[in-house]
Amino acid sequence: MPILHGVSLSPFVRKVRVALAEKSLAYELDPVLPFGQTDEYIAKSPLGKIPCWEDGDFILPDSSCIIAYLERTHPDPALYPADPKECGRALWFEEFSDSKLSDVLSIVFFQRFVQPNFFQKEPDEALIAESLTETEKWFDYLEGELDGRSAIVGSHFSIADLAIGSIFVNFHYGGGRVDAGRWPGLAAYVAGLHVRPSFKEILEDEKSSLPQ
Ligand SMILES: N[C@@H](CCC(=O)N[C@@H](CS)C(=O)NCC(=O)O)C(=O)O
Structure with missing residues (x-):
């Protein structure tokens, strides 16, 4: 296997x-x-x-x-849009999520989750505050790109949603939340991704690796 x-x-x-x-x-x-x-x-x-x-x-x-x-x-189900332009945009959002979004959201995860649970260290609140300020700009960007839809590119779940949904799990583990009052589209989108059967299955399995 x-x-x-x-x-x-x-x-x-x-x-x-x-x-x-x-x-x-x-x-x-x-x-x-x-x-x-x-x-x-x-x-x-x-x-x-x-x-x-x-x-x-x-x-x-x-x-x-x-x-x-x-x-x-294993082409089915497809995780990359068939349309060339949509595929290009999906790859962009995967890259954006794996680089900038991950860098910013991981700070809350690392400081509030990894430091106290694995290294018995206090979180660096100044670093957290700075990163949370930066998230606002990127949440505005995602809110605009989503425009109320449940997939960031086209109308189907793709590699882009998969990457974005994954990094938001770490943000949540660090206690981070998307303010639904300010970014209603993004908050609904992330919540929707995490109840997909694939995400649900993995998140359920991850529970055993979370500190009690
Ligand atoms: N571009 C890589 C990034 C992988 C990555 O940064 N993994 C982290 C853990 S979340 C890691 O292994 N870090 C150890 C290191 O950088 O030495 C991917 O998409 O797989």
């Missing part, structure tokens, strides 16, 4: 897990942490990052690469 290396709390590992759930593909989760990797793991994932996919002698790091590969081996 293929192996997905990485822990569920990583938004990038979760992206792949939700994609696998969408495509009903079986795999084994090998809980590699995002630090202290062995030489054996670095040989598979040269940047030392999680996730990494291993299927026999085929090894592939990086969530975006893994999902694009799975799309070609």
Whole structure:
């Protein structure tokens, strides 16, 4: 059976897990942490990052690469729009989510969830306040792009929604919330993503890795 290396709390590992759930593909989760990797793991994932996919002698790091590969081996249901322009925009939102949105939303997750639960450290409130101020600009952007829809590109769930939905899980773990009064479209969109069967299944499974 293929192996997905990485822990569920990583938004990038979760992206792949939700994609696998969408495509009903079986795999084994090998809980590699995002630090202290062995030489054996670095040989598979040269940047030392999680996730990494291993299927026999085929090894592939990086969530975006893994999902694009799975799309070609298991095209149904499609996670990339067929229309070239929509596909281009979906890839943009995946990139936006994996880079800027992830950088900003991960601060609340790291400071309020990882620091106290795993390192017994107090959160840096100044850093949190700064990041929350920055989220406003990006929430405005997403609110405008969504325009009240339940998919950010076209009318179907895509890689873009999968990436955005995944990073908002970490934001929630850190106690972050989208103010539905100010960003009603974004709040409804994120809530809608997290009750999709694929997200629900993975979030339910993740519960066991959350500190009690
Ligand atoms: N572009 C990569 C990003 C993966 C990533 O940054 N993973 C983090 C965990 S959330 C990691 O492994 N960090 C360890 C490191 O940077 O050394 C992907 O999409 O898979």
